[in-house]
Amino acid sequence: MEGCQNSQKGYECGKMILGIEFGSTRIKAILIDQNHEPIVSGSHEWENQYVNDFWTYSLESIWVGLQDCYSKLADAFNQKFQHPLSAVSAIGFSAMMHGYMPFGKDGDLLVPFRSWRNTTTGQAAEQLTELFQFNIPQRWSIAHLYQAILNGESHVADVRYLTTLAGYIHWKLTGRKVLGIGDASGMFPIDGSSQNFDRHMMELFNSKVAEKNYPWRLEEILPEVAMAGNPAGFLSEEGARLLDPSGRLQAGIPLCPPEGDAGTGMVATNSVAEQTGNISAGTSIFAMIVLQNKISKVYPEIDIVSTPAGKPVAMVHSNNCTSDLNAWVELFHEFSSAIGQEVSQPEIFERLFQKALEGEADCGGLLAYNYFSGEPITRLEEGRPLFVRMPDSRFSLANFMRMHLYSAIATLRIGMDILFIDEQVRIGQLLGHGGFFKTKSVGQRIMAAALNVPVSVMETAGEGGAWGIALLAAYMLNKGSGESLESYLSKRVFTGAPGSTIYPDQEDVRGFAVFMGRYKEGLIIEKTAVQSMK
Template identity: 45%
Template sequence: MIFLGIELGSTRIKGVLTDEKAKVLAQGAYEWENKFIDGIWTYSFDEIKSGLRACYSSLKEDYKSKTGGNITEINAIGVSAMMHGFIALDSRNKPLAPFKTWRCGDAEKEANQLTKLFNFPIPARWTAAHLYKAVKDKASYLAEINTVTTLAGYVHSLLSGKHVLGVGDASGVFPVSGGNYDLKLLEKFNKQLNGKLSKSVYELFPKVLLAGQCAGYLTANGAKLLDKDGDLQSGALMCPPEGDAGTGMVATNSVKPLTGNVSAGTSVFSMAVLEKPLTAVYDGVDVVTTPTGSPVVMVHCNNCSSEINAWVQLFSEACGVDKNKLYTKLFNLSLEGEEDCGGVVACNYNSGENITGITSGTPFVAHTAESNFTLANFIRAQLYSAFATLKLGNDSFFKKEKIKIEKYYAHGGLFKTEGVCQQYLAAALNTPVAVMTTAGEGGAWGMAILAAYAADNELPLEQYLESKVFAKSKLKIVTPAVETVKGFNLYTKNFKKAIKAEKVFYKV
């Protein structure tokens, strides 16, 4: 049996083909980048389709090179993507407006109003906030809206013809309770909208499903969209589409209470599975769910690795060194830097950041005349900056809520260089951080696991992961070093000063 997981991330669309033991059989990818057009961060709908096809074509080639065979039948397929955002569709499944990604912060006012109305945190990137903004702006397409969904939900509908969402992705659309949208809050939202949409919000939002449930089947049109050669047969089981947060939890085996994970890429977020709900609303903190509906507190930061990638690209051009080798060399060099980066501070904001109240980003590096401005400290400051805002978000409520996570599982490209960013993240969160050998596989692999689980769902997801996926996994755990924790805390004080400068830059 073979299973396909596809994840549409911020910088690439990745596909992973696995067997029933979650062993990777083939991989494919398509590189892309969001564009800032007419005041919003977006990807074109044409590129969503062409990128999906190119990713699958790349995977087919990889499979053929490894096995000599062709892919004609897949047992189950799952789609995941960056969470939140806003896609409005008409009754023919045609987009009515450009896709707004999670990076769009233009619904801040509406998000704050909904937060007060619900007494529940609604960040500006959530789908409900964007829908409310469209209504308040009297968007020309309001009367035509038939479905409001996420990127994962949209792609799933292209492949299956079904408008559904996994509960984890749905929890970034609207508050969830008991495995479905919170009906009491939906009623409040409907009253607030006062009949300005053709349907109730409950009818507009996709149906919510839990991990393991059937979410439809690959249609003939869906197979044709994926495979330009026409080799792929229709009929594959489709599992509920999920957000990148949910696939990150699955890929790191962190769906049980008191476990957490950190996913680091263009953005970075931490997830902590709770035993009980939070007692208050905190700025910049999301309350979402696992793919099975358990409550999760998420701290999401818009900025993480983009500035690091830009510097590595610059050094690569200057030195003529392969970027992949340069990442390893520079990351390891950072270990020679001082614990507090010698007074060097980097602000990695390419876009706005809700946690620190920044509406538009301007990345920069700063140091005083007395700072020890070395390459090692410079690179270390860049890597620290990837986790500094995440630390600020978690520090805002962890002590007050008396939350103690046993360990975080980290995944994403930043952790491919062994021990470096893992050590810095452990210091930032002052909690042990574990990295699995599959850390670089990321969400697409996690989505393939969810697809396999939909075909074999007799056990609870937690037990399925423990017994069938991670039973023989090897963990590399780093505990926070006392001196590095102290150094990161000193760096964070400088980072807070840099945020003040960032606010000035925006006004200039």
Template identity: 50%
Template structure:
């Protein structure tokens, strides 16, 4: 392996910051990670930016140690890229000072702004999107708004600090504000409309003054500056001048990691949140509150069904059950707990035996909740077994996303014959895949790289910058030419079981509403 052919990808995920290093054959050769968790600040889900920098340094430190331990040499990295959780609200003043704590994608506090902008644009503006956060702050007369000089995403901010470039890739930018697939920049007609809003409210700048430049992949997006090295690599291994590709969103890296950027391809990412993405052959006939419309990293239109809640509640249950096992004298690790418990779902009753889970750690826009409370319900005659508990959790992790997929199928007559999954939901062999097939109602494929995640997808984009060879879809076809893929079709039993479960899930939303209205989400 030539050390000069290494490419680095770093993703700031919702529960983990991960760094992945790949060689010239696109295989992972080293990795590092750092666990972090969001908390509520002034009613908003947030992360301290200091934690992001700590996580970056620790991920890089462990990646470099991993590479040294396996090769005996220091890595010489040829290209790098950053990705992160999409959307949200990060705003800075003229001195690059953060104006309000980071407001993440998980917040459902922008309903008025989302509704008004969607009606004005006749284009769906979800509550998570940065433009909805900005407009909501304007509507609420928040005093920081006139002082904004830079609005960006988490990956965009880290990239800016490391390189001095206020830029984003196409996928990430299109999750902040609509991007025109014809011009590959912010849609001019919507920009003009929003500028009128800014003028009406006396805001002393125009929209494009504060937004990152949109940069296509295969184009350099800056290099690591001398003054930023200590923030990037505490070991001093990486040198100034390292080329960076445009920063991207985790939706985009999921598409890259599953080779799903050509029209008619579909993929699903499932972890802290769940989202299914379908690359469209033609624009949607109408706009739907349940469906996001944005772009692939190379500029094709995507329809996405996104749910805020996926496996967080399941993780809490496995943590509790693992601790209970240890308390009873059978010491097991978390990894062993997941490996032992999740496969039980395949032995469960098809409909989870009368158990129902509402896994809303936060609000869920697809079902109309600004806040959430995790609920576990069972009927008096339910079969309360570990297997049924696991199956109920895995079904519910994707149930809200299914509501969005139904909109695509029923209102847009979209055909989804096969979906490729990646993320933590698919780490345990076959379990997540089989149940995802039942929930989505189509074949579910998983590649051997399914557990590598977005950091690996970002490393592929960095490698594309380094190689500079042809189109991105053709490049990915070469990357995945020999990839091992397994495909599972939904069984009649599983389909029938989820149909019954889905009826209970939707009925249980009344109990969820009562719990939220009673203030149980406030501890």
């Protein structure tokens, strides 16, 4: 393909790999070369909507967002190479895990997409956890399905396919009803020996709902499970037009199994081997620890999911992280405009985050809850963002900002204590990625103090899950015979990768412990606010 070559880098248009991830607030596309390095990217901002008591994204917003994101990437490519983008060697799609997308026999979505953020499935999650003797969080697809059954929702009888957001997009672009094992493990439990949905638990579920006489069994409506490295279909002619309405992108491109954002986060931080772990901190926050041994019992705070290669992972997930923090930063942004001193939002983030490091280690007695939505770890079905202080609290800007950084990760700490203290899980460091870590050193230092573990951030961490799913597509194309995902990433992608590590400061560790004591005692304030502010 003439006019589209860079001999210095050694890549051509048709040899690049495309990765696209649907995050909570941004859809991002990235092209990488044969050396796994980013070439160009594009993005589209979007937000969930609260409609009829559910957090959702419309189908229209999904496709408009995807096409806009890809168009921006293609424009960036054209500007760089003076040639339209028409071919890549492989594509991968990733998206937010969990949620509920049930489809009927004609392929129509039966109810609006219910995303991971919903906390409306408590009854179902509790009953299924008891039935399976395996923790089923409220976010999981099976909890949404069973809650719809408990609610007597009429659409359940018409379900013929149930998948996630990534699985839906992949299906529409390839015709394949398939899902990567990492994303699949957030729909229904995985049997580690078969690397597939747990057949015994499926039979338990089928027996549980048998009296309903639905015209389907669970195994008939779930997607095929695929391991990293396996091919998962090809871009169809219709799919190519869905992705690129300009008509330039060629059909026939191979796709890797679609994955969830947790799996691509593990890949993007090289955290897929046993006793490695990473933390993704953005709209939500979750830690993924690849287990060497099974944990001793069922904990409602701990999900057991899988890496894209099928290894068991302990996942601690908190629905809320940076939304409240971002709201306060935007308030300061408005103030700068109001007094005629316009300061860019990125600069305000930078200055306020750095200011937080000047605050007292325990935040001077200040307290906040960042709950925009419900929080299963603390048993709250809804959230109310709150800022609380005593008359003698030391109310300074530095303490205020430090408090919000602490609040963003406090609920995660509750779950991590189970792994580190109760289960004695050992880990040398955690890899951080996501918006919480964008300001150099600040998020790392706070996280290291909160968990009392060294926290590392790679320079590539900002590329996020879109890069992670592109790496999975590259692994599918380039892996050697018998080459594991762990080996591929360590030897071919991350050798000598630049980054930084921050070790816990013990004064910060003690200060965060004081804050956590206050945080746990004050949860009654949050619970009362939820009950009284309807």
